Amino acid sequence: MNARRFVADLDASSAMLRALARFLHGRDFPALGTHPRTSPVFEALLPAINRLSVPLREAAYLRSAVAEAVPPRTLARFDAEAHARWVVGRYPRGRYPAAVVGASNGALIHLCAALGIPWLPQTLRLSLRHAGSVPIDEPLADLTFATEPARTLLEDQPDLQLHHLHDADQDRLPLRGVSRLHLKRRVLGDTYRQFLEESLEPGATLFVSECTLRWPTLRLGPHHVFQHGSLGGATPHELLHGGPRVRDFLQRQGSDFPRWPSPPFDGDSPEAEWGFEPALLEDLARLARERRWRLRRIVYPEPEALSPLVADLHRHWFRARHIPVRRLLVESFILMEPWWALRTGAVPFWLACNQESSARALEQYLDVSEPWDEQYLMLYSHGVESINLASMERWRGLLARAVEHAALLGVDPVAYPRDFATLVRYHPALKRELPARHSARARLSLDAFDAFLREHGERYAVGWEELDTRPVHRASQVSTWLH
Numbered sequence: 461m462n463a464r465r466f467v468a469d470l471d472a473s474s475a476m477l478r479a480l481a482r483f484l485h486g487r488d489f490p491a492l493g494t495h496p497r498t499s500p501v502f503e504a505l506l507p508a509i510n511r512l513s514v515p516l517r518e519a520a521y522l523r524s525a526v527a528e529a530v531p532p533r534t535l536a537r538f539d540a541e542a543h544a545r546w547v548v549g550r551y552p553r554g555r556y557p558a559a560v561v562g563a564s565n566g567a568l569i570h571l572c573a574a575l576g577i578p579w580l581p582q583t584l585r586l587s588l589r590h591a592g593s594v595p596i597d598e599p600l601a602d603l604t605f606a607t608e609p610a611r612t613l614l615e616d617q618p619d620l621q622l623h624h625l626h627d628a629d630q631d632r633l634p635l636r637g638v639s640r641l642h643l644k645r646r647v648l649g650d651t652y653r654q655f656l657e658e659s660l661e662p663g664a665t666l667f668v669s670e671c672t673l674r675w676p677t678l679r680l681g682p683h684h685v686f687q688h689g690s691l692g693g694a695t696p697h698e699l700l701h702g703g704p705r706v707r708d709f710l711q712r713q714g715s716d717f718p719r720w721p722s723p724p725f726d727g728d729s730p731e732a733e734w735g736f737e738p739a740l741l742e743d744l745a746r747l748a749r750e751r752r753w754r755l756r757r758i759v760y761p762e763p764e765a766l767s768p769l770v771a772d773l774h775r776h777w778f779r780a781r782h783i784p785v786r787r788l789l790v791e792s793f794i795l796m797e798p799w800w801a802l803r804t805g806a807v808p809f810w811l812a813c814n815q816e817s818s819a820r821a822l823e824q825y826l827d828v829s830e831p832w833d834e835q836y837l838m839l840y841s842h843g844v845e846s847i848n849l850a851s852m853e854r855w856r857g858l859l860a861r862a863v864e865h866a867a868l869l870g871v872d873p874v875a876y877p878r879d880f881a882t883l884v885r886y887h888p889a890l891k892r893e894l895p896a897r898h899s900a901r902a903r904l905s906l907d908a909f910d911a912f913l914r915e916h917g918e919r920y921a922v923g924w925e926e927l928d929t930r931p932v933h934r935a936s937q938v939s940t941w942l943h
Contacts, residue, residue: 463542466586468528472733473564473581475794481550483573486901488799490887510872510881517878518633521843525634529587532609540617540643543584544651551578555661557906560758561652561744562669563736566796566810567766568758573798574777576903578659579669580652582645582740583733587638596635597710597717599626599688603680606639610684619647621739622684623677623732628720629693629709630813633843642732646683646739653747665754665906668744670736673762676700676725685729688722691763692815694847700725709847734763734812748929759923763812764821769920771809771825773912777904778805786833787894788862790822793840795886802902804894806836814840814877819850819858826861835862836893838869838886841879852876867893 467474469492479489509520560572560579572579588609594602603624610622621644628635645652656666676696677685689699698706702719710717730737741757748755760766775785789806791797793813801808809825811818826832837859852873859866870885913924 463539463546466530466538466543466584467546468585468587470525470528470794471585472566472794473583473585476564476566476569476796477547477550477579477581479796479798480569480572480579481552483798483900484576484578485552486799488803488887489797491884492794508881510875510879514878517875517880518843521633521878521880522636525587526589526591526637529589529638532588532590532606535586535588535609536612536616538586538613538617540620540645541649541651544580544649547580548651548655551655551659554659556659556664557661558665558667559656559660560667560669561648561656562667562740562758563671563734565669565671565734565763565766566791566793566812567764567770567808568669569796570774570798570801570808570810571766571770573802574774574904575906575909580655582669582737584643585733586641586643587634588641589638592637594635594639596628596632597715597720599628599686599720600723602626602635602639603678603686603723606641607680610641611681614681614683617643618683619649620644620683621646621737623729624680624684624686625690625732626686626688627690627693629848630690630815630842630844630846632713632846644730644737644740646737648740648743648747656747657751660751660753663752663754665756666744666748668736668741668755668757670738670741670757670759671731671734671761671763672759673731673735674728675731675735676727677729678723678726679729686723687729687732688720688725691731691734692813692817692848696725698847705847712845745927745929748927753929755927755929757923757925757927759925761921764810764818765921767810767821768825768829769917769922771807772829772916772919773904773909774801774807776912776916777908778807780908781898781902783898788832788835789890789894790835790837792818792838795838795840795882797838797887797890799900800887800890800894800896802900803896803898804890805898806894814842814850815846815848816850816854817848819854822858826858831861831863833862833864835859835866836869836890837867837871838890839871839876839879839882841875841877841882843878843880845877849877869893 787806870889
């Protein structure tokens with residue numbers, strides 16, 4: 461089966477990969493980087509969905525989720541190396557001073573764009589089609605549905621870690637028709653290794669993106685776990701035991717359950733979508749040692765911890781280039797635009813979702829940063845008034861802190877959080893609101909980046925750990941903190 465068939469358009473790692481790859485090709489990221497022959501149709505038709513009634517809007521969204529899912533029987537035909545070839549095929553061939561391998565992160569994509577380097581994702585999401593046969597509010601039914609296909613996949617792909625994620629809070633709409641599996645690489649694989657060997661310059665730096673976020677899970681096999689819930693929504697305690705917020709939410713959704721009949725947790729694991737599986741580090745260290753590359757770990761506790769650092773790095777870099785630092789561009793989940801951020805001199809601040817946790821991350825950054833003359837916000841809609849959803853009033857209140865001007869980019873406040881047309885409206889709105897003035901070809905040097913970290917790195921909850929990759933005769937590594 462064609463590897464592209466397994467790639468979900470609304471998956472974080474796939475969308476971020478396309479955004480960065482298009483940037484390195486000197487292109488922007490309209491309509492989430494969909495195929496150029498289909499994106500005009502996509503852009504023309506999707507806004508009409510917002511004019512439908514809520515049930516019809518939800519049905520249209522569900523249909524799109526089911527369309528990119530695969531039948532369970534085809535999971536046995538998934539090939540991790542074929543997917544890796546699809547990944548590396550997105551990037552322009554050439555020589556790079558560095559590359560990143562590891563966890564998905566929107567702020568990381570802007571860092572890679574500034575440095576002009578590629579990123580190879582560790583995690584891929586697969587969707588299994590079940591056509592409504594699995595009740596949304598019964599996690600155990602979803603677990604049972606996917607167990608056999610998952611077992612078959614892992615028998616053929618033993619170097620993968622499989623995280624079955626069921627979040628009936630935030631993913632309520634797609635769960636009507638699909639089950640979601642996240643696959644993490646435990647080894648580099650031949651394709652990723654060959655790409656790095658052919659693409660990195662002598663003495664290059666290999667960065668590892670390591671989000672250490674973990675989540676309670678139920679272990680189903682040596683490399684197979686089930687995760688109930690996810691970052692930003694109901695807490696693990698609420699998912700397991702219920703509570704007033706869960707009861708109210710389920711009542712509003714017309715559910716017969718006062719709480720979810722959650723399977724028990726027997727440990728914790730890297731979070732399915734954002735967490736880094738540390739088994740991969742051994743392969744990366746071995747390759748860096750063989751090739752005499754620097755190996756630097758970017759270690760952060762949760763996805764948005766990178767966002768303040770990357771935003772301030774851009775502010776610092778823009779000032780060095782004599783670009784007025786006036787604009788803050790707030791991005792949301794897969795709605796991002798690295799090419800236009802540089803073209804318009806907008807400082808990017810990435811948020812993982814539209815939940816209160818993300819609103820709080822933006823608020824905390826605004827509390828400590830210098831005032832912004834202009835603020836702009838792209839806002840992803842996941843289609844449900846979830847337990848921890850940040851209201852439109854909350855987002856407008858944060859935008860109102862701009863000194864001169866603020867705007868929502870492609871957001872329909874009335875349709876939110878079922879504003880599915882924002883998936884295509886964000887891009888033309890950005891070009892309309894922010895005039896282009898600057899070159900998107902400028903690149904930040906690794907030396908300038910290191911100088912920024914030496915001077916300012918201690919301000920952020922991010923560790924920059926360098927591993928000793930000199931040849932050794934025993935299994936030991938020495939690490940030193942750069943700040």
